[in-house]
Amino acid sequence: MLSRLLLEIPFDVADIIEFGIMGFSLVLFALALSAYRNSGMKRILLAAGAFILFAIQFLVDYIEEYFNLLDEDSTDIILSLITLGILLLFFTAIVKRK
Secondary structure, three states, X not given: OHHHHXXXXXXXXXXXXXXXXXXXXXXXXXXXXXXXXXXXXXXXXXXXXXHHHHHHHHHHHHHHHHHOOOOHHHHHHHHHHHHHHHHHHHHHHHHOOO
């Protein structure tokens, strides 16, 4: 059933790029977690959180684009809050002292 549903959804170049961004974000998340385990630096953990939020943001946007679970205003608010979270995590990772 899921495979049939996925076959009915048309993929275009923008979707392929978005999946690439999601995949790259997940790879960066995994690398950041590995670096955190090796170094124990909290700043790396903050960056890992930003990477996973980035992947979640694109996933939410993709799901909402094709399945319309929420109204457009709610989706815009959710995506904006995720973007704000990403920026706050990166900013905190940059300015945080040991």
